[in-house]
Amino acid sequence: MRLDSKIPEGPLSDKWTDYRSSIPLVNPANKRNLEVIVVGSGLAGASAGATLAELGYKVKVFCFQDSPRRAHSIAAQGGINAAKNYQNDGDSIYRLFYDTIKGGDYRSREANVYRLAEVSVNIIDQCVAQGVPFAREYGGLLANRSFGGVQVQRTFYAAGQTGQQLLLGAYSALQRQIGMGNVQMYARHEMLDVVLIDGKARGIIARNLINGELERHFGHAVVLCTGGYGNVFYLSTNAMGSNVTAAWKANKRGAFFANPCFTQIHPTCIPVSGEHQSKLTLMSESLRNDGRIWVPKKQKDERHPTQIPEDERDYYLERRYPAFGNLVPRDVASRAAKERCDAGYGVGATGMAVYLDYASAIIRYGKQEANKLGEYNASDQRVKELGKALVKEKYGNLFDMYEKITGDNPYEVPMRIYPAVHYTMGGLWVDYNLMTTVPGLYSLGESNFSDHGANRLGASALMQGLADGYFVIPYTIGDYLSKEIRTPSIPTDHEAFERTEKEVKERIDHLINIKGKKPVDYYHRSLGKIMWDKCGMSRNAEGLKEAIKEIQALREEFWQNVRVPGQSDEFNPELEKAGRVADFLELGELMCIDALDREESCGGHFREEHQTEDGEALRNDEDYSYVAAWENKGDGKFELHKEELAYENIKIAQRSYK
Amino acid sequence: MKLTLKVWRQRNAKVKGQFETHNIDNVSPDMSFLEMIDVLNAQIIESGGDPVAFDHDCREGICGMCSMYINGRPHGPNTGTTTCQLHMRSFKDGDTITIEPWRSVAFPVIKDLAVDRSSFDRIMSAGGFVSVNTGNARDANSLPISKEDADSAFSAAACIGCGACVAACPNGSAMLFVSAKVSQLAKLPQGQPERKSRVKNMVKQMDKEGFGFCSNHAACEVECPKSISIDNIALMNRDYLSASLASEK
Numbered sequence: 001m002r003l004d005s006k007i008p009e010g011p012l013s014d015k016w017t018d019y020r021s022s023i024p025l026v027n028p029a030n031k032r033n034l035e036v037i038v039v040g041s042g043l044a045g046a047s048a049g050a051t052l053a054e055l056g057y058k059v060k061v062f063c064f065q066d067s068p069r070r071a072h073s074i075a076a077q078g079g080i081n082a083a084k085n086y087q088n089d090g091d092s093i094y095r096l097f098y099d100t101i102k103g104g105d106y107r108s109r110e111a112n113v114y115r116l117a118e119v120s121v122n123i124i125d126q127c128v129a130q131g132v133p134f135a136r137e138y139g140g141l142l143a144n145r146s147f148g149g150v151q152v153q154r155t156f157y158a159a160g161q162t163g164q165q166l167l168l169g170a171y172s173a174l175q176r177q178i179g180m181g182n183v184q185m186y187a188r189h190e191m192l193d194v195v196l197i198d199g200k201a202r203g204i205i206a207r208n209l210i211n212g213e214l215e216r217h218f219g220h221a222v223v224l225c226t227g228g229y230g231n232v233f234y235l236s237t238n239a240m241g242s243n244v245t246a247a248w249k250a251n252k253r254g255a256f257f258a259n260p261c262f263t264q265i266h267p268t269c270i271p272v273s274g275e276h277q278s279k280l281t282l283m284s285e286s287l288r289n290d291g292r293i294w295v296p297k298k299q300k301d302e303r304h305p306t307q308i309p310e311d312e313r314d315y316y317l318e319r320r321y322p323a324f325g326n327l328v329p330r331d332v333a334s335r336a337a338k339e340r341c342d343a344g345y346g347v348g349a350t351g352m353a354v355y356l357d358y359a360s361a362i363i364r365y366g367k368q369e370a371n372k373l374g375e376y377n378a379s380d381q382r383v384k385e386l387g388k389a390l391v392k393e394k395y396g397n398l399f400d401m402y403e404k405i406t407g408d409n410p411y412e413v414p415m416r417i418y419p420a421v422h423y424t425m426g427g428l429w430v431d432y433n434l435m436t437t438v439p440g441l442y443s444l445g446e447s448n449f450s451d452h453g454a455n456r457l458g459a460s461a462l463m464q465g466l467a468d469g470y471f472v473i474p475y476t477i478g479d480y481l482s483k484e485i486r487t488p489s490i491p492t493d494h495e496a497f498e499r500t501e502k503e504v505k506e507r508i509d510h511l512i513n514i515k516g517k518k519p520v521d522y523y524h525r526s527l528g529k530i531m532w533d534k535c536g537m538s539r540n541a542e543g544l545k546e547a548i549k550e551i552q553a554l555r556e557e558f559w560q561n562v563r564v565p566g567q568s569d570e571f572n573p574e575l576e577k578a579g580r581v582a583d584f585l586e587l588g589e590l591m592c593i594d595a596l597d598r599e600e601s602c603g604g605h606f607r608e609e610h611q612t613e614d615g616e617a618l619r620n621d622e623d624y625s626y627v628a629a630w631e632n633k634g635d636g637k638f639e640l641h642k643e644e645l646a647y648e649n650i651k652i653a654q655r656s657y658k
Numbered sequence: 659m660k661l662t663l664k665v666w667r668q669r670n671a672k673v674k675g676q677f678e679t680h681n682i683d684n685v686s687p688d689m690s691f692l693e694m695i696d697v698l699n700a701q702i703i704e705s706g707g708d709p710v711a712f713d714h715d716c717r718e719g720i721c722g723m724c725s726m727y728i729n730g731r732p733h734g735p736n737t738g739t740t741t742c743q744l745h746m747r748s749f750k751d752g753d754t755i756t757i758e759p760w761r762s763v764a765f766p767v768i769k770d771l772a773v774d775r776s777s778f779d780r781i782m783s784a785g786g787f788v789s790v791n792t793g794n795a796r797d798a799n800s801l802p803i804s805k806e807d808a809d810s811a812f813s814a815a816a817c818i819g820c821g822a823c824v825a826a827c828p829n830g831s832a833m834l835f836v837s838a839k840v841s842q843l844a845k846l847p848q849g850q851p852e853r854k855s856r857v858k859n860m861v862k863q864m865d866k867e868g869f870g871f872c873s874n875h876a877a878c879e880v881e882c883p884k885s886i887s888i889d890n891i892a893l894m895n896r897d898y899l900s901a902s903l904a905s906e907k
């Protein structure tokens with residue numbers, strides 16, 4: 001099968017506008033007869049669900065939490081990018097496009113990224129109209145800050161709770177449509193398979209998580225907005241329930257999975273504190289705006305950080321990357337932290353942490369504030385006090401979170417941080433319309449692979465989720481649905497629904513009946529360890545080969561020895577977990593296969609065999625400038641399909657942040 | 659640390675529940691409260707029992723999913739803290755801890771510690787929004803909003819919809835939750851056109867869901883993990899009154 005990305009003809013900057021106005025329309029009377037299933041209620045799903053319903057489609061939305069407002073997007077902290085150029089600092093659509101392609105280490109599609117940059121400006125307008133309380137300046141205009149990998153200030157934010165505010169905006173739009181009867185909401189429902197009829201996606205099988213009943217739902221199209229798969233590593237910054245199940249079932253039904261090995265390890269997270277750890281907490285990248293990262297110059301220096309004088313500190317990011325300093329992209333910052341810790345300069349009880357220090361920012365801000373107030377001779381004490389108040393206003397909730405978890409006060413003592421799994425650039429392969437390789441099956445937001453190449457820039461996931469949901473799918477779905485107006489709703493006693501439901505049921509019964517010895521978490525944790533050690537921040541062929549064998553063995557053991565308590569016809573969180581871990585145990589292997597295939601280092605994928613003399617990632621554009629799209633052939637077999645990437649508007653260069 | 663846990667067990671909304679006692683050792687002060695429950699559940703599963711069902715997702719205090727009533731207080735002993743952010747260093751070796759679900763007629767128990775809070779979503783559907791379809795918006799900076807107004811709208815918008823306010827209230831009132839949304843939008847120019855209908859519709863739905871009345875007890879404010887202020891309730895009462903008067907004309 002040849003992958004057709006359906007990128008419209010014409011100059012880059014006209015593609016979307018021209019294409020958008022040429023997509024066939026569906027008339028309002030027909031829209032009322034067309035049913036769309038949206039799985040997921042995060043930024044992508046809530047925005048898509050609300051907008052499609054506003055347009056007149058009959059929409060059903062599913063999520064596994066008890067309310068759509070709790071989707072994992074709620075946890076996003078730092079901000080959302082948009083090429084508004086409100087700061088007049090030289091930003092433009094082209095620059096956001098360029099930064100994203102470069103940040104992604106030249107492994108994403110030009111046309112998709114350009115469209116993303118174009119619609120970014122509409123997102124901010126839409127959110128403000130909904131009443132999203134973004135941070136503002138005293139003049140009443142919107143405030144911005146910078147994020148890694150860029151030299152302009154284009155990030156909009158609401159303290160450290162940007163995802164919450166954006167999601168509540170999209171959720172309110174969704175609830176409005178639910179109230180009007182245009183959307184039927186199915187919370188506490190988990191999609192467990194896609195139903196295909198004549199090769200097209202025609203619905204899903206979902207489990208009602210309260211009573212365990214399996215339900216069949218028909219849709220003329222199915223839109224997966226089910227988030228990322230970072231939890232394959234067990235420990236990640238993702239919410240506990242985040243999973244790959246929906247995307248993985250889609251893969252098994254014919255949707256190719258693209259670039260599964262492209263995962264993002266975020267440089268600033270609270271380090272692991274012990275065996276009991278269930279998840280990791282992010283300290284937003286926005287903290288790198290003002291915080292400085294350092295380790296002692298001496299190995300195993302056990303002095304208290306405030307006792308280590310300035311000239312005995314190694315601000316290694318500022319040293320290695322003077323042009324971007326603490327604001328290098330995530331992959332670069334993470335590897336640099338690992339390098340220092342591996343070399344013995346790490347701090348804290350485990351030596352697996354570096355400092356993120358706010359002392360100088362507090363003083364800088366304090367002086368600014370004192371000047372503003374006309375207190376030109378303010379004492380050091382007063383300057384600190386003013387500085388702390390300002391830092392609190394910008395990052396208060398993050399500092400509080402840090403203190404709650406660690407028991408340390410970050411206003412006084414530098415924070416200890418270490419990289420952790422955070423985001424997955426890989427996902428379902430989609431064309432320009434966001435359709436997967438299964439007709440009628442779409443994928444939006446983090447669940448697709450489309451825009452971030454091998455590394456995502458900070459504050460761009462929220463942008464992508466909302467772009468896909470508010471401004472892309474409402475148009476592109478018309479390309480497909482306009483041809484479906486003659487398809488009546490298919491009754492769910494159709495043989496395909498029956499067969500798929502039976503398969504789902506058998507799998508659930510199987511899990512319950514193993515009645516083995518070890519809890520699900522044991523397998524999840526073991527898988528996570530393999531993935532982190534061998535398919536994490538750096539990878540090599542030997543390790544990946546071992547990992548594949550170990551995962552296969554673990555999977556086998558899981559299916560023989562896992563214990564899932566309770567029954568399938570009741571509220572049973574352990575059963576939910578078991579199903580998700582079973583899918584992770586298959587995905588993990590594919591990630592290693594993909595990482596093994598990609599004989600180069602790019603973005604978040606660092607192959608030890610491929611690095612420059614000073615330890616930077618060494619890309620191989622000659623041979624690997626493609627999207628790796630994997631077809632699931634069943635029985636753990638996968639076939640690679642390549643989508644070659646063509647760069648017509650950007651000159652490919654070795655990425656440098658020096 | 660060694661602890662004794664008295665946990666509420668209830669198979670579903672239809673049957674009665676009761677407390678079950680468990681002993682647990684090896685609790686580290688660095689564990690979060692939910693990680694301690696994870697350890698308890700692993701212990702129960704290994705001995706062939708039925709683990710305690712509870713709601714949780716983000717485990718960082720933002721999704722509003724976790725909801726435990728610990729030693730008589732929603733989200734436990736610390737102020738401004740969700741259950742998932744509570745750490746075991748807030749307890750002592752040898753403590754007995756009582757853990758219950760949110761109790762309110764409007765939040766029926768699903769199982770053990772998990773309750774049904776869909777009433778909150780229905781209240782939101784009744785009016786917790788600005789009616790603006792995608793694509794109708796003008797340039798964001800064409801509507802300046804004073805920093806004070808934006809900040810104060812943000813403080814109200816920080817509500818995570820957890821329902822602790824209801825669990826804390828002797829009357830089971832949802833006023834703090836509802837007023838947080840009403841007041842966020844009342845403080846912003848975008849919220850003005852629907853200001854009156856919003857408050858009336860949301861309050862109507864709240865009453866329909868079976869939440870109790872507000873007697874200014876203020877327990878909600880104390881227990882709210884996001885420190886949402888009861889000033890929002892005062893604002894909502896004023897708006898409600900003026901909306902009702904207006905509609906009587």
Ligand SMILES: Cc1cc2nc3c(=O)[nH]c(=O)nc-3n(C[C@H](O)[C@H](O)[C@H](O)COP(=O)(O)OP(=O)(O)OC[C@H]3O[C@@H](n4cnc5c(N)ncnc54)[C@H](O)[C@@H]3O)c2cc1C
Nearest residue numbers: 040041042043044064073078079191227445446459461462
């Ligand atoms: C801690 C943290 C902070 C972040 N901060 C930022 C930031 O500042 N800026 C930024 O741009 N990005 C940030 N990100 C990334 C960003 O939040 C996510 O990439 C983005 O929110 C994903 O949105 P989504 O809509 O694709 O999926 P999600 O929000 O993950 O939603 C997934 C939805 O799918 C549903 N679902 C999943 N599987 C099923 C199933 N089988 N059946 C039914 N429903 C299902 C879930 O219930 C949920 O509703 C952050 C991520 C984390 C972890």
Ligand code: SF4
Nearest residue numbers: 817818820821823882
């Ligand atoms: S007002 Fe506070 S306690 Fe009530 S739902 Fe919101 S965050 Fe929870």
Ligand code: FES
Nearest residue numbers: 715717722724742
């Ligand atoms: S689990 Fe999300 S707030 Fe506690």
